[in-house]
Amino acid sequence: xxxxxxxxxxxxxxxxxxxxxxxxxxxxxxxxxxxxxxxxxxxxxxxxxxxxxxxxxxxxxx
Numbered sequence: 001x002x003x004x005x006x007x008x009x010x011x012x013x014x015x016x017x018x019x020x021x022x023x024x025x026x027x028x029x030x031x032x033x034x035x036x037x038x039x040x041x042x043x044x045x046x047x048x049x050x051x052x053x054x055x056x057x058x059x060x061x062x
Contacts, residue, residue, distance in 0.1 A: 004037050004040075004041075007033075008030070008033055008034060008037060011027060011030060011033055012030055014027065016029070
């Protein structure tokens with residue numbers, strides 16, 4: 001389980017809104033958190049090699 005998986009599991013087990021002594025804290029929705037995790041994962045994957053364009057020539061042709 002990755003760190004982001006653990007964070008999502010923790011968020012899923014917590015209430016969305018908490019109010020204590022007149023102070024209110026609200027988490028982003030779980031759906032938004034999952035979308036953000038997917039976005040960051042795809043962004044990290046795209047930073048790898050990317051793609052390279054090269055010119056290819058046939059064996060004997062010049």
